[in-house]
Structures are given as structure tokens and as C-alpha cells.
Amino acid sequence: MMNTRLIKLLFTCLLAAASGFASDGERPNIIVIMADDLGYADIGCYGCEDIPTPHLDKLAADGVRFTSGYVTWHMCGPSRAGFITGRNQSTFGYYKNASLPFDPKQGLPKLETVPSLLQKQGYVTGGVGKWHLGTTNDQHPNAMGFDDWFGFLSGGLMYWPLDHPAYNGKYNPLKRPAKWRDIHHTLPLVHNMEPVKREGYLTHELTDAGIRFLEKNKDKPFFLFMSYNAPHLDLEAPQETIAKFPADQMTKVPGVKPKDRSIYGAMVYELDQGVGRILARVDALGLADNTVVWFLSDNGGMKRTSDNRPLKAAKGSSYEGGLRVPMIVKWPGKIPEGAVLDEMVTSLDIGATALAMAGGDPVRSGLHGQDIRPYLTQQSTAAPHDVLFWHTGKAPGPTGVMREGDFKLIVKEKGKAELYNLKNDLGETTNIAAAHPERVERMRARWMAWNKNNAPDLWQTPPNNVYQYADYEWLKGSQHYQSN
Template identity: 30%
Template sequence: MKINFIFLPNKIQLSLLLIGISLHCFTQTKPNVIVIYTDDQGAIDLGCYGASDIYSPNIDKLAKQGTRFTQAYVAAPVCAPSRAALLTGKYPQNAGVNGNTSHVPNSHGMPNDQYTLAELFKDNGYKTGHIGKWHLGMSAETSPNAQGFDYSFGHLRGCIDNYSHYFFWAGPNVHDLYENGKEVFYDGEYFPDLASDKALKYVEDHKEIPFFMYYAINMPHYPYQPTDKWRNYYKDVEKPRGDYAAFISTIDERIGFLMDKLETLGIRDNTIIVYQSDNGHSTETRAFNGGGNPGPYRGAKSSLFEGGIRLPTILSWTNNLPQNVVNNEFFMNIDWLPTLATLCGFNNLPKDVDGLDLSEMIKTPNSVSQRTEAFWKYGNQWAVRNNNWKLMGYPKDTSNKGKLDLEQDALFLSNLDDDISEIKNLATQYPEKVEALKTKFLAWEHGFETDIPKKTKPLNHLGINGEIKATTELDNRYKNIEILIDGKRGYLDYGSGQWIGQEGNDLEFILDLNETKTILEVAIGYLHNPSNWVFSPKFFEVAFSNDGVNFSKTMQSEISKTINNKHNFTDTLSMSTNEKTRYIKLTIKNIGDIPEGHIGVGNLCWFFIDEIIIK
């Protein structure tokens, strides 16, 4: 016969047992934090944001378990500066990342002296992990492990093929998968699954100690490579929408894996979840010109219209923060750092952040946001929002929802309360608002008078009635060379249609004046836009001819003194002469590689010219 003995503790033993259980249960009083950052996800591309053609039950459930924001913004419309803003609580310009960082091995990204979310959590006793995309530096000193993360797994460049883990978008093709700074190989294994498995393991390994995990999901950024399960689910949806939607559902499924793990481990109620996209959906060629949906908004990735910067954003902390809330207040990704710090009870918030602590607004639904204004600057585009009014300089509509007039729409005013579509420019209707918002932009530390569009003044010079041809190969995107002698200077925007550009190489043209004329000066107008890897030409050379065949010895212009200038502007290079001639051969010299001190060092420079001025 089997006898079962029952242990009956005495009062002292029972008290000690209860104390032990209590200590185990309450050892971790700090909440865990997981920030999920998706890549190129459109403004409404979730079921909970109104997308009827996308299946996203896990993220929709997350929204019901917390707050879904309808006016949450990121500080830049492309990947790297948006991520820098998230991790530092600063405008990208103050975080040292104005544009996308270089893919060149050992090139620097976000400066190492920036204080990140990871370092903040680490200084408060947390373990910190990064999983997924980085895109903030290729050098050891700007790697995740050097920016506060105890653990890191993922790719360092902007995107990879999800099976080979190669970066294909600049030669030579290069493998890009690292774990704690060491290259690792998982040939043929699906990267979203690799990242998901690493995330689940990280949570499991740290279930008994507070952790901060930055889960930078690399989807739905191109290449569109959803799983067969979800590709089949959307097989009747026209591409590229079908593959893009399948990628969103691939994300959602892996979010479900993560939520299930937190529930299984019993730490869901002690974990703050942030979900946000880094910028709007891509309309680039590699994304098949679209797939995502900006909904009622205008703009997409690379645009400062709402569709490029106003994105799906969710915050959930079950049984600690309000649930099933739709928050219509103004919020920005730079606000996460101070807001999360307060929610976690930190008292060592850095003093130089641009973000605002909006934790009280989140705790108290229907309260008013402290954020009333924000600034954006990306390349030549800029924007300022104050309450419901928004002014943009040199706007770009990458969603192609409407036409923009180069001159009439160079300053674009919107009232977001009345028209979130931003289709109609209100600048001429409300000139006083334009001036007020321009004043605010210029008062911002990164707003300059040179950023403000100016009316173009027609030039009158000897080349206007001439004929021009290129004798070197032109970039396919910039072949309308007649603009070089149309008497107009271009805006501070290489993509405005007023410029001819070349990457790495020189350009040569022959200008026929149609009759012999006395030439006293030759000049070229150029664009200097280092934030977009556009630099002034090094110099230009000129030769003269009366028959168009036999040219004189070349003469060289002044050498540019503005190559290392960090600001964006337009200027001219010139050369004095005294020649009677009909034909002028001009060779514009590219400086070649991007110079030292620039984030894109090692890549080829672009130059752009807008007018050949003959006097």
C-alpha cells in the first residue's frame, strides 16, 4: 500500500514561506518595455486603422488593450533619422542624423555621444536588447552595442534580402547579419522568423529581470517577401498591394507570437508595449511604386505631407494604463523617451531632449496634449506645425495624389482640422498664417532664411537663344538639358525638374550661340545639398570654337570653396574671359567621392547644375 505523507508547516515556517513567495512575486517592480518599430508601413495599413483589406488581428487586439493614436508623428519621413529621433528623444538634426546613413563598411552613423533610450534604461538597472534593423551606423563606435544595447541581433544597413541576408542595393553585394558585432550566417533562413525567435528568447531569458527590447521589424520594407501562407491568403489581391498586405500579416503573426510568449511567462501585465511605423509606405521602384495606403492623407515615404510622417502608433500596458482608447491628440516619436521614463518611474531624464513627457495625457483620456507644435526638415523640404496649421517649404508628394506647381506651391499651407488631405494650398488665402509660421520656423535652431523659397528672377544672358547638346552620357532621370539655357535658376530641390545631375562622373556640353559673340564671363549655377549627398562641382573647364570642331585650349574656372559647407544652398562658379566665339564646350568636374567628415564618406558625390550663364 502506498502511503502519502503530508507536510504541515508550523506558523514560523508558514510565515517564512509566505515572505519568500512575496519576495519572488515582487522582486521586479519596474515594468519591462518593448518598442516595436516597423519599416515603411503606410498610414492606415492595419485593421484597427480602417484597412478593410488587411488582416491584422494581433495588432488590432493590442490597440484594444491600450491607446491607439490618430495624430502621432515621426520626426523624419525616412528610416535612419526617424530611428535616431526615436532613440534619442531629439529632432534628427540634434541627434546628428539628417538623412539615411551610409552602407559603406565602417562608416559612422549616429554619433556615439548621443544618449539613447537603451542607455537610459541601462542606467536604471535594465537589461537592453536590439533585434532587427539598425541603420544607424556601420562602425563599431556607432553600432547597437556601443549605443547602450547589451545584446544585438540583426542587419546594420537599410534593408536586406530576407533569405540570403545580403544588401543588394549598392555594389559590391555584401552579407549583412550580425550578433553582438560579430558576423553570423543563417543561409536560407527567413529573417523575420530569425528575428522573432531571437525576440522570444530574449524575453524568456529576461523574464525575471526588467528589460528594454527594441524590436525593429524590417517589414514591410522592400523586397516584398511575405511567407507563402500569407501570399496565398492574398492571392486574389492585385500586386503590389497583395504582397504588401501579406507582409503586414506576416508582421502581425509574429506580434502574436510575442504577445503569447509574454502571456505564457506571466509578464504581459508588467510589460509596456509601443508599436509604431518609422515612416510612410514606399513608392520607390524597388517597392513596385507602392503597395501601401496613405488613406485620407497625401504623401508617403520621403514626403512631409501627412502620409509620410503621420503613422500607426499604439501604446499598451494592460491593467496599468487605459484600454480601448482612441487618442486624437498631437504626439511625436521624440516624446517616447521622456514619456516612457516617467511611466517607468525614472528620475534621471537627460535635459537636452526635444521630446515632451506626455504620460499624463495618456493616463487621462480626453485630456489635452502639451505638444502644440513641431518642426521637420529633410533635404530641402521643411515643415512647421502649430496647433491645426501646417506650413511646408518645397513640398513633395510621393503619393502622387495631386500636382504641385513649382512656384505657386513652394510654400504650402494647410489647416489640418478642415482638410487632412492637404490637397488645397491655403497660402494665398491666409498670408498672415504663412508669415507667422515662417517666423516660428526661422526661430527654430535649424530653420534658416536660405530655406525659405524665393520667387525666381528671370536671367537675361547670351546663351538663352542658343542650342545645347551633351557629349557625355546623361543620367536617365536628368536628360532635359534645355533647362540649362532657359534663363531660370532652380529651387533648393534637385528633384524639382529644374536641375541636371550626375553621380560620380563629369558632364560635358557644347553650347551653340548660333552666331559669333564676345564672351566676357562664363558661369554655372549649382546646388549644394550635402544632406542628400549633393555637393558643388569641383570646378569647370571651357574651350571655344568658331566651327564647332576645333576648340581652343581649355581654361579653368575658380575652384569651389564650398565643398565642405554643411548647409544647403544654391550658388555659382564663374570664369572671366575675353573671347569672340560661337561654340562653347563646358566640362563640369565632379569632386568624386564624398569627403571626410560627411556621413556618406566613401560613396560617390552628386552634383546638380541649373543654368549655364554666358555674359
């Protein structure tokens, strides 16, 4: 006769099958760690020699490192809009950064997101750090699929509390009217809808918040998005960390001042230390064997600070230095340790693969990425994508990029185009468009056909900085709050 425990187990399995869920033992926890403006060659496993990143290097040694990992845009906001929705952001008209955080038109429209889809699969979802996708109540992370959010809703934040002596009163209070960048970088930290008192260095505070989420939710399937803003400008780090990176000992990167490289190095180091603390806590909680960890940057590194070599250009560019990023994934017991995979993958694949791991259907859910588990495990060596498309202009006109196998086409305004063979010319030094006119026209026609499905611009930025204040509850107590 069946005992009660066995009957309950069978009932649970039947319920999971009926609902489309995999059992909790089969559904991994998922952590995505996103850096901000990190250079392609600024991690040790990608060739960096002047900034030690032992924890990211260990992540790569324990998992897979991609050499052709791409994001969906070369700037923060649209790239993050693509990642968080799992859809190419040009298909819903997200062509530029949200510059005025209190303009209600700027930011995400009401869409299903990767975290909201994971919620439907029974996951608890947490986010930490940078949002940059709107500040209205409908755009708040809690309304976009996050059960728990600790961070800031703007595109950046000063790394120290605003009353820190280093600022000499510049930001607290702000001069009126404030510049748009100052508004972005001085919004409060929030935990869900409540403001949080700033204490120390921001990268440390974000890591602490991520650890708190892990500890609170260790007994259920979870998705955690660690959205660091390091090493994005401003260049700020603890003095004792900067001292580890003497300017005269930093790698000489064309166009980068040694002093800037020194502080940037300290910021990357602190980011790596934060990653190490997160991974150590996952280990200590006994979760490591059932936790998938992804790491990537939101776009290419800045030309003022970063080393993107051997790629051409930097953040804001349609060349590889703007779109190709370091990308790593660890999936214990499932993927070959220390493997280097060269076929192109995209940040959209993270959401699609995560949803599939959780028991969902990326195709039925309308996601644009691929479930790349066969490629990750090397059960299949076939490329997950035969072609990738980008719209890289600030308006829905014909400007963008297409990569088809080894060939990359850059579609420019007024009919101009550039063609590169990335296998032979990764640095995009020689435009071969004139030698291959038929390939150029065929690829251009294919890109234009894809572009027809892209949407009009979501918003037009007002000519004057009119959005200085807002009346959100989470702004109360800050210099940006004004009752309407």
C-alpha cells in the same frame, strides 16, 4: 522586533529612493515594436480591409490608438536616429539615410541614447532587427546602449538566406563593384559582435530572437526594441503566405500594382503574426500585467506598396503620408482600453515616457519628447504638444514642416510655403497660404527660429561608391570582409 526579511525590504526601498530608481514592481518592462514603411491604413484598426492584422488590432483594443502619431522624419535613417536618441536628429545633423554602410562618417555620433539611459536605471536592454545607424565599433548597438543585439547593421536585408534558389546566385557572390543597395541588403546577421548563420524567413528569425531575449531576461526589468524591416522592400514572403492574398482580391490603391500589393499584404500578415508571438510569450511568462508595449512605423508607407489614405503622399514626403504613422500603446491597468486619442504625439515621446516610467528624468537627460503618461491615462486631456517641428531636407537649409494646432506649414526652398488646415482638410488638398499670409509669416518665423538650433550635416556622401569592404570581426566569413 523587525525580522531580517523586513529589514532587507526596507533597505532595498531606501536604496531605490536614494538612487532615483522606482522599485522593480513599479517599473514596467518596455517593448517597442517598429515596422518599416508600413502604410497608415494598412492595419485593420486603421481601416485596412484586405490584410488581416488580428494581433495589432487586439493590441489597439487592449490599449490606445493614436490618430495623430508622428515620427521625426519621412525616411528610415533619420527617423530611427531621432527615436533611438530621443532627440530631434536635425539638432545633431542627421539629415539623410546612411547610404554606404562602411563609410565611418555615416551614422550616429557618440551620443547618449534611450537604451543607454534605461541601462542607468537598471534595465537590461535588447534590440532585434534593423539598425541603419552606422557600422563602426563606436556605432555598433552594443556601444549605443544595447546589452544584447540580434540583427543587421545596414538599412535592409534580403528576407531569405543569400543562397536561396529564388535569387539564382545574384547575391552570393555579388558582382564587383557592388551597388550600395546590394551592399546594404547582403550584410550578415549578427548577434552582438558575432555573425549568425541565416536559416529561414527573416521576419520569423527576428521574432525568434525577440522571444529568446524575453525568456532570458524575464526576471529583471527590460527594454526590448523589436525593429522589424518588414514590410520594406524587397517584396518577399513565404509562397504559402502570398497565396492567402490573391492579387485580384487586394484593395485597389492608386499607383500600386495588384501583384505588389499581394506580396506586401503577405509581409504585413507575417509581421502581425510575429507581433502575436511576442505578445503571447509575454503572456505565457506572466509578464503581461507589468509590460508596456508600443507599436509604430518608422515613416509612412511606400507609394509602390502601401495605402496611406486618407493622408496625402507617402514615404519621402513632407505631407502627412510621409510623417504620420500608425501608433498604438498598451499599458495594462493604467490606460483606457480601446481608446482613440486625437492629439498629436511623436516617436520622441516614447523614449521620454519610457525613461520616466523607469524612474529617470527626461528633461534632465536632454530628451526632446514629453512624458505623456497624463495624456495616456486621460488624467489630463490637454494636448501633449502645442507645436511640432520637422527638418525634412537632406541638408541644413530652410526646408521643413511645422504643425501648430490644426494648422500645418510646409517650408519650401526659395521662400515658398504651403499651409493646410488639417482639421478641415486632412488630405492636404487645398493650400490656404494665400488666404492667410499673416499666419504663414508668423509660423515661418517660428520655424526659422527653431531651425537656428539645428546642426551642420554630419557627413557628405562620397561621389563614388568607394566603401566596398571593411575589416570588422563580425564581417569575417562574409563576402564584405577584407583585411586592412
